Amino acid sequence: MAVKPVKIRGKIKQGVAQIKALMPHPMETGTRRAADGSIIPAHYIEEVVCKHNGKVTMKALWGASVSKNPYFAFKVKGAVSGDTITITWADNLGESASGELTLK
Amino acid sequence: MNVLVNRRRMLGGLLSLIALGVAPLKVLARVTKAFQATELDGVYAELFADMEIIESADIKMRIPDIAENGAVVPVSISTSLENVQSIHVIIDQNPNPLSASFELTDSSPADISTRVKMGKSSVVRAMVKTVDKVYMTQQQVKVTIGGCGG
Numbered sequence: 001m002a003v004k005p006v007k008i009r010g011k012i013k014q015g016v017a018q019i020k021a022l023m024p025h026p027m028e029t030g031t032r033r034a035a036d037g038s039i040i041p042a043h044y045i046e047e048v049v050c051k052h053n054g055k056v057t058m059k060a061l062w063g064a065s066v067s068k069n070p071y072f073a074f075k076v077k078g079a080v081s082g083d084t085i086t087i088t089w090a091d092n093l094g095e096s097a098s099g100e101l102t103l104k
Numbered sequence: 105m106n107v108l109v110n111r112r113r114m115l116g117g118l119l120s121l122i123a124l125g126v127a128p129l130k131v132l133a134r135v136t137k138a139f140q141a142t143e144l145d146g147v148y149a150e151l152f153a154d155m156e157i158i159e160s161a162d163i164k165m166r167i168p169d170i171a172e173n174g175a176v177v178p179v180s181i182s183t184s185l186e187n188v189q190s191i192h193v194i195i196d197q198n199p200n201p202l203s204a205s206f207e208l209t210d211s212s213p214a215d216i217s218t219r220v221k222m223g224k225s226s227v228v229r230a231m232v233k234t235v236d237k238v239y240m241t242q243q244q245v246k247v248t249i250g251g252c253g254g
Contacts, residue, residue: 046136052211055211058207060218061206062204065203066218066221067175
């Protein structure tokens with residue numbers, strides 16, 4: 001399956017950026033079975049790194065029990081118009097993807 | 105002589121590289137263990153060692169009382185506590201109770217939202233780790249359709 005980029009939306013409210021991100025990903029737990037009875041191997045995002053102008057502001061570590069196509073919302077202090085927010089994930093199979101947003 | 109010195113230098117360089125690589129790996133291994141733990145006690149031990157856990161009304165967790173679909177349960181956690189290092193979401197009845205951890209920095213307010221899967225009805229815990237203490241709030245969530253397994 002092709003890896004899709006992270007979709008990011010955000011707005012600044014009184015100096016705090018409210019960021020919402022969607023990461024297209026199957027998030028397989030490793031306990032589900034396919035129609036033929038075989039176990040679908042675990043495939044999930046383990047780490048999400050969020051950067052504000054290149055500096056790490058938030059790191060999320062996930063298990064397989066985060067929902068499929070994860071939604072993640074967080075806030076960033078001291079954000080001004082023109083700042084960039086970068087979100088990169090890495091999964092247990094070594095795949096990764098990222099997305100970038102320039103705040104308005 | 106020169107060759108020897110160079111070789112020593114290279115060896116030293118290699119060793120420091122290895123040392124650098126090992127430190128983050130250890131942290132990662134500890135975190136991975138917490139995610140693999142199958143019991144609440146195991147998660148606590150890996151995440152908080154023997155730190156005291158205190159129930160706190162200063163943590164706000166927004167999660168539905170009844171989740172119609174266990175595959176997608178929205179959860180939001182925020183807190184007015186200070187010096188927050190990390191926020192953890194724990195679902196007691198899931199095969200691996202620890203669902204997600206969020207490591208904060210000075211520039212990230214303690215206010216996050218995501219969606220989690222729940223296999224069946226369970227207590228959901230929001231844990232907030234500060235420099236010296238661990239705070240917790242919990243809520244029972246009823247699941248009508250499970251989100252794990254077939």
